Amino acid sequence: MKKSMMLFASITLAGTVLVACGNDSENAANTANTENNSQEESTDSQSSDQSKEMSVDESATAKQVDAYKAITDELNKMKEDQEVDWDLVESTYTSDLKSAVNEIDNEFDQFITTGIQAGTSGELEENVARQMIDKGTQSYFYQKQKSLQQAVIDAKDADKNDEAMLHFEEIKLLVENVFVPTAEKRDSYYELEGESSIVENINSGLTAQEEALSSEEGMEDFAVAKQITDKSIYRSYYLASNSYAEKIEEAVNAGDSEELQIMQTEALGFYQAIKGSLAGGDEEAAAKLSELFDISNEPASIKADEVSNLxxxxxxxxxxxxxxxxxxxxxxxxxxxxxxxxxxxxxxxxxxxxxxxxxxxxxxxxxxxxxxxxxxxxxxxxxxxxxxxxxxxxxxxxxxxxx
The missing domain is CATH 1.20.120.660 (IL-4 antagonist (De novo design) like domain)
Structure with a gap:
């Protein structure tokens, strides 16, 4: 067994070797309805010759990441008590992200758009609006990552190796700019190190995937390594929501109400990325989590133990x-x-x-x-x-x- 697969085994289940599997059913279920209609996927499915000419910096994903950075840079001005140009936020989202977000999940677009509108009008405290926009976009990028994983496999199956590598570079771009910064915070909060570190698992997954892509017959290994990358990101979003439930209860008990709604919005925003998947395990529990995290709900009703149990x-x-x-x-x-x-x-x-x-x-x-x-x-x-x-x-x- 390859070194990369040995690494996968040690991370996934207590050092025991797990044999490679094929395409994972969770990812297939989440991407089946979006593969054929999304605008960026039509770009992703260009011929191998076009892929050779395109660098990752020219890809739809790179342009979306740049738009996300521009939006968050503008929104972060509020941290320094500077005025936010909400027209810039809205125009950047509308021109560079909105269509793609809608094609993945229109609930993500509704969440982000509501944040932009509420921030512009002052209906919500602007930091709450900021979190809706930021976390809603992160939820989109998580599903985008899943689509790109499948696009790599599809390209390899069609002997379009350059196209496959381009899609993989797009995944790495998302990991570096979106997922790792979020995972680092979870590692720090829960003191996760070594094989328990979410960041380490994400990076190990990417390394194993890259090794599989460069081998002659590595797509079975790629499908297994994909699980490390994808499910580690999934875990970071779950733990993010869970951690904010803990912080909210602590703040309520301490009588500190200043940032309750902001934290509640962060919990809800991260939860958006995985709630559809979790509903497949227990619809009632998933619905209750949505209810608790909803910003119309009273933060004092959020109890860390209940959230964890759900x-x-x-x-x-x-x-x-x-x-x-x-x-x-x-x-x-x-x-x-x-x-x-x-x-x-x-x-x-x-x-x-x-x-x-x-x-x-x-x-x-x-x-x-x-x-x-x-x-x-x-x-x-x-x-x-x-x-x-x-x-x-x-x-x-x-x-x-x-x-």
């Missing part, structure tokens, strides 16, 4: 769903598909490692993650009996965390 419940629902799919696929002899679903389950289980450990203790948590690794290996070895036994153990332990 997140865990939603993640647990997704994990259970993948376990059920794995059992069905294994019975039908779809080994490759069952490995993909098992990988999804294990990556999401890794995402909630902190609350799981808090709930059942380090020793039992270690045993749970060891079982998850063994479950995947049993599926890979087409050992249905062992896989079913381990699945029951994992889901039973996870249920105890949820309860």
């Amino acid at each position: 997140f865990v419940k939603a993640f647990a629902g997704k994990i259970k769903g993948y376990h059920e799919k794995v059992a069905e696929m294994a019975e039908e002899g779809k080994i490759t598909d069952s490995k993909e679903a098992a990988m999804e389950a294990n990556v999401f289980l890794k995402a909630i490692e902190m609350p799981v450990t808090d709930a059942i203790g380090q020793e039992e948590a270690d045993a749970l993650y060891a079982d998850a690794t063994s479950w995947y290996e049993a599926i890979d070895n087409d050992n249905a009996e062992e896989a079913n036994k381990l699945s029951e153990q994992i889901l039973s332990e996870l249920q105890s965390v949820v309860e």
